[in-house]
Amino acid sequence: MARRSSNGIRNLKSAGSSVAKFTGRTTEKAAVGLFKWATTDHSGMSDALGRMPKMGLLDTLHYIAVIFMIQVAYAILGGIWIFLLVAYGIPYLITGSFSP
Helix, strand or coil: CHHHHHHHHHHHHHHHHHHHHHHHHHHHHHHHHHHHHHCCCCCCHHHHHHCCCCCCHHHHHHHHHHHHHHHHHHHHHHHHHHHHHHHHHHHHHHHHHHCC
């Protein structure tokens, strides 16, 4: 009887170990993917700066400031658009499709 119990305990330890390894690998993959996504330039500003023509210092600073302000305005307008879609568009579609 004791031998049977020790086999069961050993199997439980092995299962716990494999679950811990699987959880660790999955967490690592998720964290790496998240950090790669977070460090990616989604705005295209690095491409715009790479295509920037040769200019003087003040013109370059002005160009960078203008590109940055355009990107910030785009992000704000995009956030407002998504908010309006979720806050007003979805309820309108739900109530509009069910009312006569």
